[in-house]
Amino acid sequence: EAQVTQNPRYLITVTGKKLTVTCSQNMNHEYMSWYRQDPGLGLRQIYYSMNVEVTDKGDVPEGYKVSRKEKRNFPLILESPSPNQTSLYFCASSLHRDRVNNYGYTFGSGTRLTVV
Amino acid sequence: AQRVTQPEKLLSVFKGAPVELKCNYSYSGSPELFWYVQYSRQRLQLLLRHISRESIKGFTADLNKGETSFHLKKPFAQEEDSAMYYCALPGGKAAGNKLTFGGGTRVLVKP
Numbered sequence: 068e069a070q071v072t073q074n075p076r077y078l079i080t081v082t083g084k085k086l087t088v089t090c091s092q093n094m095n096h097e098y099m100s101w102y103r104q105d106p107g108l109g110l111r112q113i114y115y116s117m118n119v120e121v122t123d124k125g126d127v128p129e130g131y132k133v134s135r136k137e138k139r140n141f142p143l144i145l146e147s148p149s150p151n152q153t154s155l156y157f158c159a160s161s162l163h164r165d166r167v168n169n170y171g172y173t174f175g176s177g178t179r180l181t182v183v
Numbered sequence: 184a185q186r187v188t189q190p191e192k193l194l195s196v197f198k199g200a201p202v203e204l205k206c207n208y209s210y211s212g213s214p215e216l217f218w219y220v221q222y223s224r225q226r227l228q229l230l231l232r233h234i235s236r237e238s239i240k241g242f243t244a245d246l247n248k249g250e251t252s253f254h255l256k257k258p259f260a261q262e263e264d265s266a267m268y269y270c271a272l273p274g275g276k277a278a279g280n281k282l283t284f285g286g287g288t289r290v291l292v293k294p
Binding site: 098100102107108109110112115117125157159161171172173174175176177 | 217219225226227228229232269271273280281282284285286287
């Protein structure tokens with residue numbers, strides 16, 4: 068089944084403890100992106116990647132890192148999580164970086180992160 | 184800068200009644216807009232996209248460039264339509280090909 072897979076689905080951690088949320092897609096999609104979803108603020112883009120080894124900041128990149136060593140994987144790294152990073156995170160992908168207008172995104176199931 | 188506005192945070196309608204979710208955008212180019220739906224505790228799913236002129240699950244949306252709107256409509260709401268709905272605007276290469284989302288509208292269809 069074509070999909071975007073995120074792990075874990077739920078995570079509770081403590082302030083300052085490094086964590087990684089994994090994202091993998093099996094559709095050979097070129098474009099991948101991370102969003103966070105917060106009540107009243109909607110979805111905001113954190114980072115995106117146009118292709119392998121090509122990443123760039125979105126609207127709210129502070130406190131996050133990403134990497135794109137392989138086409139299928141796009142992990143989100145929080146080096147020193149803080150409570151204001153408590154949120155629902157979505158990974159998304161699109162077939163071609165220049166065709167987002169046509170195809171939109173395919174989303175993962177989300178990761179609910181709580182930082183205490 | 185591109186922006187998407189969904190003025191209603193909550194829409195409550197009775198089953199069988201029409202429902203219209205408003206979406207207004209600001210964008211300098213020719214927009215290609217999407218509607219996404221998020222059922223409780225599930226991922227966002229593409230509901231429909233302007234470029235394909237589709238009608239899915241009875242929903243339609245018309246792009247009105249004069250009013251810069253892309254309102255989502257359904258003539259007869261069903262209980263299974265209860266969900267969060269997001270309007271989204273792709274920004275093109277200059278904006279990193281990101282989708283900008285509106286704040287979302289929660290639809291509650293009452294029996």
